[in-house]
Amino acid sequence: MVALVPGVRIRVAGRWNRTGDRSDYCRVELSSKQPGQVATRSPDSEGGLALRLRDVVCRHGRLAAVGGVDLDVAAGQRVALTGTNGSGKTTLLRAVLGLHRQVDGEILVGGRGSRSAAEWAWRRRACAWIPQRPAAGRFPLLAHELLRSSGDGGQALSAAERLGVGALVDRPLSSLSGGQLQRVHLARAVGCVAAGAGVVLADEPTAALDFAGQEEAAELLTGLPVTLLVVTHDRAMAARCDRVLEMAAGRLREVG
Numbered sequence: 001m002v003a004l005v006p007g008v009r010i011r012v013a014g015r016w017n018r019t020g021d022r023s024d025y026c027r028v029e030l031s032s033k034q035p036g037q038v039a040t041r042s043p044d045s046e047g048g049l050a051l052r053l054r055d056v057v058c059r060h061g062r063l064a065a066v067g068g069v070d071l072d073v074a075a076g077q078r079v080a081l082t083g084t085n086g087s088g089k090t091t092l093l094r095a096v097l098g099l100h101r102q103v104d105g106e107i108l109v110g111g112r113g114s115r116s117a118a119e120w121a122w123r124r125r126a127c128a129w130i131p132q133r134p135a136a137g138r139f140p141l142l143a144h145e146l147l148r149s150s151g152d153g154g155q156a157l158s159a160a161e162r163l164g165v166g167a168l169v170d171r172p173l174s175s176l177s178g179g180q181l182q183r184v185h186l187a188r189a190v191g192c193v194a195a196g197a198g199v200v201l202a203d204e205p206t207a208a209l210d211f212a213g214q215e216e217a218a219e220l221l222t223g224l225p226v227t228l229l230v231v232t233h234d235r236a237m238a239a240r241c242d243r244v245l246e247m248a249a250g251r252l253r254e255v256g
């Protein structure tokens with residue numbers, strides 16, 4: 001049992017090798033109030049920040065990619081966004097984080113808006129971001145530098161060890177495979193949660209992983225004591241969430 005974030009333990013079964021291949025899984029658990037006891041995270045577990053979207057419209061130039069979305073996500077809920085490619089899922093997540101700025105309507109995180117630079121800075125700390133296809137970037141950033149940018153580099157580095165990429169943290173991001181880079185970003189998200197993030201926004205976080213890695217990532221993400229909004233085509237990931245929403249032509253409907 002290894003502690004990755006305050007109040008969270010990860011149970012690791014099996015063994016990791018130094019290449020990042022795995023034949024095991026990890027389980028995220030919340031510490032109970034009684035010493036020495038643990039309890040698996042339930043939908044009623046405390047933690048996370050509420051999300052509220054009202055009449056949100058996102059545009060790419062003159063094209064409306066997201067149209068009139070209303071959404072309430074309670075603190076600690078895990079919500080899967082499904083739908084075809086190009087339906088606006090990624091754009092909506094980027095709008096919540098502030099990476100997409102052609103937005104009308106209201107987006108509140110923890111009851112706070114984004115009218116000032118200080119509020120945007122707070123939102124970037126409050127929300128951990130896992131991109132769909134992580135880019136290595138133009139500069140030779142090392143994996144441990146990305147992990148330390150989480151706000152709690154120690155916890156992120158510990159998570160990287162548990163995810164099988166601890167031996168790779170001194171390598172440039174550009175030298176990592178797609179799956180290795182995805183695991184580094186997952187570890188960074190753990191560091192963000194340890195630093196105080198109350199929301200995880202994840203865009204296809206299992207897409208670059210093999211089957212065992214997909215199961216592991218889904219269990220890790222849905223076990224963190226945060227609000228989770230995840231874009232996914234992975235049915236196993238969606239099945240672990242409390243709610244499943246489908247986006248089509250920029251609009252949302254609840255399907256589960």
